[in-house]
Amino acid sequence: MKDIDGWKSVLTDQDRAKKYREYVTGWEKKIGSLLEWKLPEAGKIKSSEGILASVPFAVKDNIAVEGFKLTCGSKILEYVKAPYTATGVANLQKTGALVMGKANLDEFGMGSSTDNSALQKTNNPYDTSRVAGGSSGGSAAAVAAGIVPFALGTDTGGSVRQPAGFCGVYGLKPTYGVVSRYGLTAYASSLEVCGVCARTVDTTRTVFHAIRGMDGMDQTTIDYDPVSPEVKTVGVLKVEEGSLSEEVAASYRVSKDRLNKLGYAVKEIEIPAMEYVVPAYYTIATAEASANLARFNGMRYGLSPIFAESPDDLMRYSRNMGFGEEVKTRILLGTFVLRSGFQDQYYVRAQKIRTLIRQELDEIFTDCDVIMLPVFPTAPFHHGQSELTSFQQKQADVYTCLANMTGSPGLAVPSTLEKGLPVGVQFMAPPCGEERLFTVAEALEKEFPAPRPAGYSEEWRA
Amino acid sequence: MNKEELLTTASLALLELEEGEVDRLGEEIARMLDYFEMMTKLDVDGLEPTTHAFQKTNRLRADVLNNNNNNNINNAFNRNLIMENGNDVEDDFFVIPNVL
Amino acid sequence: MSDTMVNDKYETFVGLEIHIHLLTESKMFCGCKANYGDEPNTNVCPVCLGYPGVLPTVNQKAMKMGYTVARALNCRLSRKTYFERKNYFYPDMPKNYQISQFQEPVGVEGFMEFEYNDEIKKIRIHDVHLEEDAGKMIHAGDMSLQDFNRAGYPLLEIVTEPDLKSGEETEAFLRAFRRMVRYLGVCDGNMDEGSMKCDANISINTPGAGLGTKVELKNMNSPRFVRRGLQYEAQRQAKALDEGVKLIQETRLWNENRDITESMRTKEMANDYRYFPEPDMPPFCPDDSFMADVEKEQVELPLARKHKIMRKYGISSEQAEFIHDEKVNADYFEQVMALGADAQAVYTWLSSDVQKELNLLNMTLTESPLSPERFSELLKLMDDGKISGKIAKQVLIDVFEEDRDPSAIVEEKGLSQISDPQAIGAVIEKVMAANEEVVKAIREGEQKQKGFLVGQIMKETGGRAAPALVQKILSEKLR
Structure with missing residues (x-):
């Protein structure tokens, strides 16, 4: 039986629904992965025939689901309810799946720890003193804890893959445009996409195929042809000594060995422009963010003062009070790199570097079917910035934001536990090469399935 | 970036920084801009900027009405929630202070 | 300058x-x-x-x-x-x-x-x-x-x-x-x-x-x-x-x-x-x-249209200015012309009586009951001497009110012009008999009084007598 099938009765069977509620409540006290959750009353669910009939799932709280709040982890949207549903979510609902809650995140997706959520703290299910990663930390933690079989996240620079790696689950960032962005609160429009966190490769694949598709509401969506791939050659990114923490370096070596054991042709690769990826990425991401977040001004919806003397006053108050410091920092940075006189030096140059990086990746994919690279240079770190400053966290996006710069798909795969903490490894394929990623991940999964944190249980739904 | 540049940038972004924020955010932004400087090392001559992940073109929407008034599922939305989200709504207008 | x-x-x-x-x-x-x-x-x-x-x-x-x-x-x-x-x-x-x-x-x-x-x-x-x-x-x-x-x-x-x-x-x-x-x-x-x-x-x-x-x-x-x-x-x-x-x-x-x-x-x-x-x-x-x-959406633009109209139909710049101001009017004008009409007459009617009706009823030419065919027919009835200019104005109003062809209105209401000399002669004799004093005065040289007799004749025929014939026969009979 497929893992997902075990979830089809947790909401329809009264006894199981009760146990489910207890299980979720128990975990939520420890990890705080969900900002809002509600299980439908037992008996109120119509049985449906869809492939995900009655399966509960969580949605990152920057993706719109009508009737649920859409806080984006920000005070400025704390009380706003989404008046519509994102295309990806609507597609899943058509298969019978049910939204059970909204997952915590770094404010507007800006961060790698979920500590930047203005509303709630989310802990790693393996060690609650540590972060779950980010920005889709709530989604990954909820899946790792077994609260839901899968959750939707968004990935702008690694926001699905990095927390998936930190929580020991699968995290897919699809090819740009293969999944509609309609309903995804924009952070960096040309880089991001809706992604999937799941416990198994099979569930990841099922959900991916459910959410993807051309969308009349998103003119950047593209066609996807699911061809059965044959993966022979895996390019393994050569990583400089000292760029990875001891644990991650050890885990990375293990992953390489596993590829050899599974019979793949392993080839060491280098990406010459790699050192420019992060600066170019942050230039583009913050520039787009500065425009995308301009709409939040306390008018029409969102945090607004009780009294304001003028419209300008109202907007300024709302933004000053509503945004956290990381968000303000990125808005300011993005505003600056677009200013006349600076735009060529920063923004336009970054877009050109983006072209170069794509060219280098295209070249690599001429003789590699997929490439392997780390997800993040460290294992899950402690809350706060004592281990990694905000600036270091940004620099650490290097392995994940590569796929956002090129538009390629990337999949974080649970690799090993190091000192009790999960460490993941990442695979990338050329655009629309998702099936290749699933093929490799499934081969690895057979031998090395996703780990389980203490307290994880499937008993209650047996 | 000096303080004056920071404040000009803030006013373009409609943000008003408090004194503490000027220092903290200013420092972080300066650090990032220094980091961005690295990009100038690279020769980008002859490279076209990538503005869209995939240069697919010619997606146009047919000029027909499509909102909840005709129940088209593609753009279904809940008007009541839109009005409920309004901070101050009178007779279906959103009310804001006037410029006096 | x-x-x-x-x-x-x-x-x-x-x-x-x-x-x-x-x-x-x-x-x-x-x-x-x-x-x-x-x-x-x-x-x-x-x-x-x-x-x-x-x-x-x-x-x-x-x-x-x-x-x-x-x-x-x-x-x-x-x-x-x-x-x-x-x-x-x-x-x-x-x-x-x-x-x-x-x-x-x-x-x-x-x-x-x-x-x-x-x-x-x-x-x-x-x-x-x-x-x-x-x-x-x-x-x-x-x-x-x-x-x-x-x-x-x-x-x-x-x-x-x-x-x-x-x-x-x-x-x-x-x-x-x-x-x-x-x-x-x-x-x-x-x-x-x-x-x-x-x-x-x-x-x-x-x-x-x-x-x-x-x-x-x-x-x-x-x-x-x-x-x-x-x-x-x-x-x-x-x-x-x-x-x-x-x-x-x-x-x-x-x-x-x-x-x-x-x-x-x-x-x-x-x-x-x-x-x-x-x-x-x-x-x-x-x-x-x-x-x-x-390319298909391109039309002859106003300036070109105006000059074409001036050239092709021999009307003045001022007249063309009025006609080409709205594309539908210029189209209308050319449609009427194609059905055979005199450009000056079409312009005169469009800029005065037709415009007056349109203003009164607050409608545009294209939504009005006066199709190019009806308009051309009305002008033809006048040209052929079937109705006088004065009757034509009345028929125009009727077309607007009744949404019917001018010929049908003229026929049903018996508005066609009387151009039979014998019939007109009979009316003239009747009017002369009833106004012997006036006839006498005219014959003695008071030509001004002739207008009174014409008025009486037109009144007697409901305005339908062909004016030129009335003048001609009356002059003969007064001799």
């Missing part, structure tokens, strides 16, 4: 930014109805309200209209056009950036010809670009009411080079421009209703010295106000220069109640729009079939 010189000393340079609302069903970037007269906030959705997570989608028809206008303005058409975000905060603008075009608008470097003081003038067009409108605020005391029905309405902006030389010339250009967009069917051109707006920039300088200090003029809601605003502004600037006062680059508003321009006096922060390509919509590369469609 004195009319283009301010106080015979300064040369004037006027450039325009004209915004037209495109006549589409839906908005520029979402499926909401493009209609802002409705109840507040009814034609809105998450997209045009700038909700988190929404995306814009380009309206196909607006894109085609953009290219159609650019083509009509002789622009170089973009083979790869794209949208950009223009970033600035404004309470009515839901996203706080306007989706507009900057680097690659639909068309650039065009020109438009128009007639001014019987001369053909050529004004260069800088660019034609698509964008979206903002919402509307109604100010009520210390609060403002926001209505977003207009937010996202498709706009086409046409930017001219500073080639216009005076307020009068600008007014004439605007009227010609308005006529052109109506000919193309892309905008109704109503400046008073806001579907066409015009901001101007004006500077003056001593001849040969090039452009002066530019002042932006806004809030002129009719071509007439544009003229008066520019006239006022040219005088104001001339006076300042005469007095040695330095002009400042600023934005001024036309105050139609006081007939003056006033400085906006806002804390004008140096605007920096930080344009960058809109990542949510891919570029548009028109293919051959799109370009063929744009």
